[in-house]
Amino acid sequence: MIPNLLEPAGWLPLFFLVAMGIAMVAYVVLDGYDLGVGILLNQATDEEKDIMISSIGPFWDANETWLVLGVGVLLIAFPMAHGIILTELYLPVGIMLAGLILRGVSFDFRAKAHLSQKAVWNFLFFFGSFLAAASQGVMVGREVIGFDSGGLGWLFAFIVALCLPAGYALLGAGWLIMKTSGGLQRKAVAWARKCLWLTALGVGIISIATPFFSAEIAAKWFTFPNIFFLLPFPVLSLACFVLIDLNLVKMQRDKPAPVWLPFALSVAIFVLAFLGIAYSMFPYIVVGKMTIWEAASATDSLWMIFWGAIVVLPTIIGYTIYSYKIFWGKTEPLSYY
Amino acid sequence: MLDALILSRIQFAANITFHILFPTISIALAWALLYFKIQFNKTGQIEWSEAYQFWVKIFALTFALGVVSGITMSFQFGTNWPGYMQTVGNIAGPLLGYEVLSAFFLEATFLGIMLFGAKRVSQRAHTVATFLVAFGTSLSAFWIIVLDSWMQTPQGFEMINGQAHATNWLEIVFNPSMPYRLFHMMTASFLTVTFLIAGISAYRYLRGINLAGSRALIKLSMTVAVVLAPLQIVLGDMHGLNTLEYQPAKVAAMEGIWQTTRGADAVLFAIPDEAAKANKYEVAVPKLASLYLTHSWDGEVQGLDAFPDTHPPVKPVFFAFRIMVGIGMLMLLTAFVGFYLVRKKHELPRWLLKTLSVMSFSGWVGVVAGWYVTEVGRQPFLVTGVLKTADAVTKLPTNMILGTLVMYLALYLGLILSYIWVVFYLARQTGPAKAADDARPNLVNRPIGA
Numbered sequence: 001m002i003p004n005l006l007e008p009a010g011w012l013p014l015f016f017l018v019a020m021g022i023a024m025v026a027y028v029v030l031d032g033y034d035l036g037v038g039i040l041l042n043q044a045t046d047e048e049k050d051i052m053i054s055s056i057g058p059f060w061d062a063n064e065t066w067l068v069l070g071v072g073v074l075l076i077a078f079p080m081a082h083g084i085i086l087t088e089l090y091l092p093v094g095i096m097l098a099g100l101i102l103r104g105v106s107f108d109f110r111a112k113a114h115l116s117q118k119a120v121w122n123f124l125f126f127f128g129s130f131l132a133a134a135s136q137g138v139m140v141g142r143e144v145i146g147f148d149s150g151g152l153g154w155l156f157a158f159i160v161a162l163c164l165p166a167g168y169a170l171l172g173a174g175w176l177i178m179k180t181s182g183g184l185q186r187k188a189v190a191w192a193r194k195c196l197w198l199t200a201l202g203v204g205i206i207s208i209a210t211p212f213f214s215a216e217i218a219a220k221w222f223t224f225p226n227i228f229f230l231l232p233f234p235v236l237s238l239a240c241f242v243l244i245d246l247n248l249v250k251m252q253r254d255k256p257a258p259v260w261l262p263f264a265l266s267v268a269i270f271v272l273a274f275l276g277i278a279y280s281m282f283p284y285i286v287v288g289k290m291t292i293w294e295a296a297s298a299t300d301s302l303w304m305i306f307w308g309a310i311v312v313l314p315t316i317i318g319y320t321i322y323s324y325k326i327f328w329g330k331t332e333p334l335s336y337y
Numbered sequence: 338m339l340d341a342l343i344l345s346r347i348q349f350a351a352n353i354t355f356h357i358l359f360p361t362i363s364i365a366l367a368w369a370l371l372y373f374k375i376q377f378n379k380t381g382q383i384e385w386s387e388a389y390q391f392w393v394k395i396f397a398l399t400f401a402l403g404v405v406s407g408i409t410m411s412f413q414f415g416t417n418w419p420g421y422m423q424t425v426g427n428i429a430g431p432l433l434g435y436e437v438l439s440a441f442f443l444e445a446t447f448l449g450i451m452l453f454g455a456k457r458v459s460q461r462a463h464t465v466a467t468f469l470v471a472f473g474t475s476l477s478a479f480w481i482i483v484l485d486s487w488m489q490t491p492q493g494f495e496m497i498n499g500q501a502h503a504t505n506w507l508e509i510v511f512n513p514s515m516p517y518r519l520f521h522m523m524t525a526s527f528l529t530v531t532f533l534i535a536g537i538s539a540y541r542y543l544r545g546i547n548l549a550g551s552r553a554l555i556k557l558s559m560t561v562a563v564v565l566a567p568l569q570i571v572l573g574d575m576h577g578l579n580t581l582e583y584q585p586a587k588v589a590a591m592e593g594i595w596q597t598t599r600g601a602d603a604v605l606f607a608i609p610d611e612a613a614k615a616n617k618y619e620v621a622v623p624k625l626a627s628l629y630l631t632h633s634w635d636g637e638v639q640g641l642d643a644f645p646d647t648h649p650p651v652k653p654v655f656f657a658f659r660i661m662v663g664i665g666m667l668m669l670l671t672a673f674v675g676f677y678l679v680r681k682k683h684e685l686p687r688w689l690l691k692t693l694s695v696m697s698f699s700g701w702v703g704v705v706a707g708w709y710v711t712e713v714g715r716q717p718f719l720v721t722g723v724l725k726t727a728d729a730v731t732k733l734p735t736n737m738i739l740g741t742l743v744m745y746l747a748l749y750l751g752l753i754l755s756y757i758w759v760v761f762y763l764a765r766q767t768g769p770a771k772a773a774d775d776a777r778p779n780l781v782n783r784p785i786g787a
């Protein structure tokens with residue numbers, strides 16, 4: 001099933017799988033926190049809403065671009081799978097796109113339209129963010145179980161659809177704890193605690209359900225000595241959840257606690273969950289149906305984009321870091337000049 | 338009647354039509370903003386700073402709409418046209434990949450600094466960020482036009498087991514129609530923005546807002562338009578001749594020529610009848626089409642009968658072509674009259690200002706009509722001679738496609754109306770004079786490059 005990895009036809013698809021993984025994780029973490037801020041928007045006062053939006057203003061465009069890169073790599077490197085996956089996910093993709101469009105434009109319209117309309121655009125910003133997150137949840141749920149068409153498969157997808165927005169809201173709350181102060185920061189601590197347990201529920205359900213739906217995946221996790229090497233995944237995730245909660249409780253009691261910790265550990269949870277899913281699925285790109293080598297583009301075409309990717313990806317990461325450094329520190333009101 | 342093919346085509350057309358409206362503005366507006374900024378840094382005149390501050394808001398809004406509608410495009414290749422990537426993915430993939438890697442990230446990342454970073458970075462870094470956004474936007478356009486042109490006039494590949502494999506990337510990138518389409522589209526973007534700036538400035542002038550600044554922008558736009566409008570007609574003609582060489586069926590549909598003839602007439606107006614294979618109510622100038630297509634009064638022009646099963650639907654191409662040319666002529670006339678009046682008259686006549694403000698979004702009509710000519714004109718192929726549109730379409734149930742189509746159409750209609758409404762709403766604001774105060778020290782004190 002796995003070809004010779006010393007040949008370009010063997011390792012190039014693997015390289016693009018890793019590149020796609022990096023893009024997906026970057027997307028989930030980066031757009032995750034700004035979608036999360038959108039999901040939490042309705043819980044705040046009007047003044048707080050402005051601060052919340054300001055905290056993500058300089059970043060959201062670039063954050064969403066990682067989604068284009070992720071689906072772009074799928075399209076470029078694995079064209080055979082791109083068609084199958086996106087046809088299977090037709091409806092959630094359509095709804096996610098509508099959500100992303102709504103929130104993207106609401107971000108700009110809310111600041112530019114007449115004041116009387118601001119509330120409408122605020123609501124659409126929240127609604128679009130939730131819609132996009134929930135449909136991404138459905139997509140994850142469908143993909144990890146190989147598009148199982150039974151009722152249980154759909155039930156699973158809908159549970160993930162509720163937990164992923166909670167996970168994004170956790171990231172968003174963690175972001176706000178870092179970037180804001182005073183009353184809003186206190187609120188963010190409370191939001192983070194609520195979201196934490198829904199997120200834990202989601203991670204738990206995915207961990208149990210994936211092996212349940214596929215004997216092959218079950219065999220991968222629960223055989224000796226694999227289980228021994230894989231034990232750190234669930235243990236570390238659990239540790240992250242507990243540490244976040246302890247940290248949040250400290251903040252609620254006004255004891256000194258590092259403001260970056262909840263966000264950083266939430267990111268760690270997402271990365272661990274992603275690695276777990278990636279391990280379960282490998283080497284399939286469509287579980288049980290198509291491996292990455294079966295789905296890969298012609299080796300010549302992969303070479304063509306490989307050279308571009310190894311030059312450009314580090315550059316993108318470099319100027320993304322530069323941009324975050326420029327807007328480092330607590331959020332200030334946005335102005336164009 | 339409404340099968341997956343026609344619904345997917347309508348859906349894709351709706352998405353791409355909606356999408357192209359916004360890059361058309363942001364490509365050229367980014368360069369206009371860079372120009373305003375450099376002018377202000379050089380001269381210190383407050384008009385340039387006000388122009389920057391007003392138009393950067395419209396730019397931010399336009400850019401956001403472009404980004405979100407562009408994301409939709411990258412998914413639709415897979416959701417509605419799985420056969421496309423499966424057949425030509427080896428070529429389309431890398432081209433799209435370079436677009437995302439080299440351009441999309443550049444513009445999106447530096448946009449944050451350009452819009453919100455003026456106080457946080459040096460003046461030079463801010464100018465560089467503005468330049469990078471403009472450059473990234475144009476680079477993005479380059480890659481997409483390379484891909485579209487390759488689909489129109491493919492070369493540099495071979496077919497192995499029904500899949501296209503690249504043999505020469507230089508031939509793929511510099512395919513025969515690419516340079517013409519690129520320059521025609523870039524000029525279209527600049528003309529659209531020229532008329533948008535002129536129109537909105539005229540609207541503001543009529544309402545007595547920022548008279549000096551509005552007048553300066555009308556003058557600038559008319560000076561640019563008087564150069565670009567004729568240039569665009571020349572570029573369009575060259576593009577047409579290139580199409581005649583590589584896609585003669587498209588030209589036959591544009592011209593409404595049914596039979597291959599020597600000394601073909603130039604049809605000014607008609608209603609093409611596909612069933613009868615003839616034009617009704619035709620108004621034509623004898624032999625003129627042969628003259629401008631072959632540069633000889635008796636040159637032979639291939640008619641639609643030369644391509645019995647592989648010519649595009651005639652009506653949409655024929656009418657879209659006339660709409661595009663009509664807008665082009667209107668712009669040419671307005672540019673010359675406007676240029677003359679802005680130079681000669683101290684007080685701008687109200688009818689000119691009204692005409693300009695009505696024409697604010699006229700570029701959109703021309704650009705969309707032009708893309709309809711070239712894209713519908715490529716039918717029945719998705720990739721000329723390689724892949725038919727009907728063979729690439731998804732096999733999804735029609736009601737699913739219909740459902741998302743209705744959702745997208747409602748969303749797009751609402752957003753276009755909101756966009757136009759907000760642009761005019763912003764134009765009615767009396768200007769950012771107060772907010773500009775805290776910007777001035779930052780903008781004035783450092784000359785460009787310091």
